[in-house]
Amino acid sequence: MLDRALPWASVATAVAGFAACLVAWRTGGVEIDVAWAPTLDLRLDLALDGLGALYALLATGIGAVVFAYGAAYLPRHLAHEDRPAQEAWRFWPWMVLFMAAMVGLACSRDLILLFVFFDLTAVASYFLIGFDRQRIEARGAALMALLVTGVSAVAMLIGAVLLYTEYGTFSLPQLLHRAEPTTTTVAAGALIAVAALAKSAQVPLHFWLPRAMEAPTPVSAYLHSAAMVAAGVLVLGRVHPLLAQSEAILDGLLVVGFASVAIGGALALAQDELKQILAHSTISQYGYVVALYGMGGAKAAGAAALYVVAHAIAKSALFMTAGAVTEATGERRLHHLGGIARDLPVLAVASGVAAATLAALPLTIGFFKDELFFGAARGESWAVQGLAVAAAALTFAYVGRFWLGLFTGPRRTAAQPIPALLVAPIALLALVAVAGGVWVAPFAELAADAAAVTNGAPVDVGPAYHLDTSAPNVMALAAWALGALVLFAGPARRRVAGAIARAGDVAGPRRWYGLALHGLNAASDRVYRTEVRDLRNSIAAVLLPSGVVIAGAFLVSFSAPDYDVGGLNGDDLPIVVLLAVSVAAALTAARDRGRLRPVLALSVLGFGLAAVYAVVGAPDVALVAVVVETVMTILFVGVFARLPATRRGVNPRRPAIPSRRRWNLVAGVLAGIGAFATIWAALSRPTVQSGAAKDELVRRAPEAHGGDVVTVILADFRGLDTAVEITVLAVAVFGVASLLRRGRGW
Template sequence: MTEHLGKTGIERAARATGILPLLLFLGAAAMVPHTAAGESYRLAIAWVPGLGVNLSFMLDGLSVLFALIITGVGFFVTLYAVDYLHGHSHTGRFFVFLHAFMLSMLGLVLADNVLSLFVFWELTTIFSYLLIGFEHEAEASRKSARQALLVTGAGGLALLVGFLLMGIATGTYEISQMVAMSASLPDHPLYGAILVMVFLGAFTKSAQFPFHFWLPNAMAAPAPISAFLHSATMVKGGIYLLARFHPILGGSEAWTAVLVIVGGVTAVVGAFTALGQTDLKKILAYTTVSALGIMTMFLGGQNAPSLTAAMTFLLVHAIYKSALFLVAGIIDHQAGTRDIEKLGGLARSMPVTALGAFAACFSMAGFPLFFGFIGKEIMYKGALAEAMMPGLTTAAAVLANGLMTAVAGIFLIGPFLSGAARHPGPRPEACAAMCSGPLVLGGLGIFFGIVPEFVGNWLVSPAVLSFHAHLEHIKLELFHGINPPLLLSALTLALGVALYLARKRVNYGVCRAYEMIPLDASRVYDAAVAAVAALGRAQTRVLQNGSLHRYFYIVAGAFVLLTGYSYVHGMQVLPDIGVPVLSLREWLLILVILAAAGAVLVTRSVLLAICALGVVGAGIAVIFLSYGAPDLALTQLLVETLTVIIVSIILLHLPGLGPGRKTTGRKKLFDGVLAVGMGVLMTTLILTVLSTPLDRSVTDFFENNSYLAAHGRNIVNVILVDFRSMDTLGEIIVVATAGLAGYALIQKRRERL
């Protein structure tokens, strides 16, 4: 691509790709009136029908809400990234990954078959890996990418197990059919295992405690990626999963207890950690962890207000957090640092960015007239209405929201409002394309905050009702009257101000608490990765020590022992091995082969040994020929010829391998035993095979159909290229791979010399 298009050409093309998310967004928006009316659409394409795997998609209120977030944020991120990456040498690659991720994410939220859902789930993990590691020349970037891949990938495998168990328990892999027969699932003996596996998948993807450590590290990705994948979309994959399977797996006490506790802990721990960060992106990453915890906590609930709270907050968070990440990227891009200690006075030099940042931060802090306020109100309403642990939920929500209010203050007051910049001085405003994202998303936060009924009726309620049709419709309103939620909101703001003022002391306490914890998951992860590497090194030392002798001993020894054992073990009676009557010609052939084999043993010249082995092979080819297998004989002869040629070339080029080295007596004995063992075993095996009657049904099929169905008289070749061509395809792939790998090895050796 770089060769055909100039730098600006690629950037123009990248900008044009913004049309893809835009069109998809408009398409999803066009579906909103239908899904708001409770309709759903399903499309299924058979994929592997024999295994019940269909590429089936379903569009309902929940999918549409996610699809709008994915494509909407995707559109602004595309516009933004063109200028953010201006001059980067891999711009084309970036946009391919970006859009591939977006399509995978859309597949994830639209899939109706759990196995196709799993495929899209893993695709998002892979593109997340590629995008976190986009600046692959930095070691931190590669390490973070690998960490995210391993953590979410392991969770994905657990999820697959959960899906398969669900398939066993319900007899179907279609989510829409599972919902219909889910009433008895909590009583199923597999329910506990399913729950654990699905939770592992959701918690790793959505960065729940104790798996949350990968998300802050994923901030090594470029800012638009953090805005898109690691705040608005991919990390919400786990939330989507919990919502989608709420009607199937939810409803038990275990579900509620685990989600409320894990979500609550994540919300509080994430928010406390965010308070002490100085890097803008790390601040946002930890508040994202906290926000995901809040969503998880409310998905643990069973009543309409709780679930509405989870879905409302999902939208609230996606809007303000992606805007803030884009702002952080603009600051980094324009000012060259993301350290809040070094930034200052940005409100004056970058007024447009500041406007977006203020709108988004006020939404995050939950001020009235901003969408965040609506989210908080409904949250408290839901928490108070819960049947299990309402007090705990409310306390966690108030604390986490209070902390987020304080964090919003930290994000705004230091960098934007404090005096002139300490580090870089006044910086120019970013261009319109970069500012458009924060401005529009920030403005959306105000718009939704003023007319919450609009978004509640069209997006949030349909999403909740699509997975729980029987629940009542919860209206989102700006003012409900003076009631407990309003009082809790006021308390939250007060708590936020207090925490902001006491932030230094609180952070000191948090750091002390962290020091007291002896073991956290990130250290367990590091230890596990180190252990795998050590195991790899150890087994390489034992098995791959570079000695051809050792390799051959292992292969031949394993063959003789394992095959010999199973042969002796499985044999009922000794096979009837008779000595066949041979003609004179055959005796002569055997004599030649034996003489050549003897020459291999006796000679000191490696070259002579290779030639003698070639004679053995040629003799065997003649035997094949005399028993009416010309194809086999031809191939055998040719392979022998080429082997001799190639080995001779190698030997002629190798230094110091002229006459064979002297081997010790003990080693000779060992070699001899192994060789004799191998020979005896193979001979016995072949004679046993020959003594059992041949099943001719397959041969008959090939004989009868070779010419009629496949237009060929040479059955061997017809089998190779037609009847069993899939096998041949596999074999030629092996040949090609071996050839290229051998070439690479030879080249590497040459470079070293």
């Protein structure tokens, strides 16, 4: 029952979110500004401005369509993986969480809040990419995506801290208003840009995205077309006025963008697996947006906004097409497919519209994305204009190869009927793409509002059809002609694209990632062997230098009058007796090789020290010590009772080497003498504290809700420390529990 209700509940949530965002945008937006941590100057500053509305509408709108597709796809996917349908509950909460995180990211106007939502998308994507956790490929892909995007996100946090040190605020509106082209500002902007580029899978941090295709198709259709990968360019759009303080950063964005267009497009032409073609095309397509942000200006901002919308509509539909074709034929490779338009005509037409949108053909919204792209490139050098035409030609070629290879030519594999719900979402997005090609005004208005935030001033986005020889039209015709030439130049295209793909496999960033991960694992193993398997040397490495320092201090500063603790009186006798008992218990625990006796000896030691606390006038500390010792004794006894019995007369410990035994004795005696001398000196010379300081501590105790200074210290410092320790232990318990339950269906 739950596995059937969850997908439609997710669809309803996405539809409600889309409606709310649409109404909020049309009514002028919504702002929320609440103090989060005032002492740290952190605020929950959210605003559904033009840029936030664009990405929030994409996250919820595309989310609703993909969720409906997933309602039909996921049960079939689980059946193919030999997993029960009930495991769907692992999938939908993460999808909804990702959608919510994306909406939060779109609306954030505080850098720390932006970072939190940015990282939350990485966490949710980790579980979605690794949904098929029984496959090592899925687990590796999820880890790669998390490491690349999560580690690079730290650069954003560092950049935020740098900006705070420079301007004293995390608020983006205030930062953008105050920003000046200082060294700190440029460095912070570069760090934020690195995090955004990694998220949008731009060269050279693009390699995680093709690997992420191990995820189920709905994840790819959502995260890797309209959501997760879009998060990076969203951040670039949000902080663009800050990045524009440095021409070097803008030039870097331009270079990275066109490099991603070229490398992603070439690799898309070399791929054979359907989702791999689309993954590499996503790298290329977001390269357009990054290049537009590198160009700067109002035209580029408007073109980038409309490009994101058109790409999300088309690419989501094409990813869902790949999943539907695989469900119908059982094949994932393009060279095994062909001619299936005869069996799936509706799917062929709907995906054809999506392909035409991505290829920027007329009567689709995609035509206007390229018109604005070429219009922005016209303000740049001839080299940039030539690269723009070449980029569009690459897009035409790999999109044409994808669609023609699937639906035209001889039939290589028969297609079985598939549920209508696997086709209807694709058809719906195709209708939206055509509607945008016929009536582009609503999309242009949304893009203009978003571009105004990026540009820092109003932007006029007015795409329209012009039957003339204007530069954008000529550039579009040149791109289609060049793209057709590349598409039908089969052998030459395959040789060039294959050579680029092989070069990437040999010396590309993915290989360096593998080497880095292998080196990290090797270093971790060495540390483990040193720290865990050789505990003796690890402890010696800490204690020996400390002992040398203390001994040197004694030799330099020894003075007999300093060692004077005064005489003993009758009131000290109970303390001496309790300490003597504690020492005897400690020796027993250290020397006895049984199980129960050392536990009891440790308990006596703990209770003896608790009694000392009570005698010297610290009942609160004594009570805490008694509780802790009681719990630990019960825990030890319970654990040892579960251990297997040892045979009588058998010593589980290896006897120490005679020479080492002598050194152990010498080291123990010297350590004891050093500890004794240190404590003696400390007790002989108590810290001198002024009366004013004492009075201030006593006066402030009630302000901290404590009756005395000791209580305040225990509550505020030790209490917080204990809370953190409990949290760490709880996390460890969850980790152990997951290992123990590995392989079970939760």
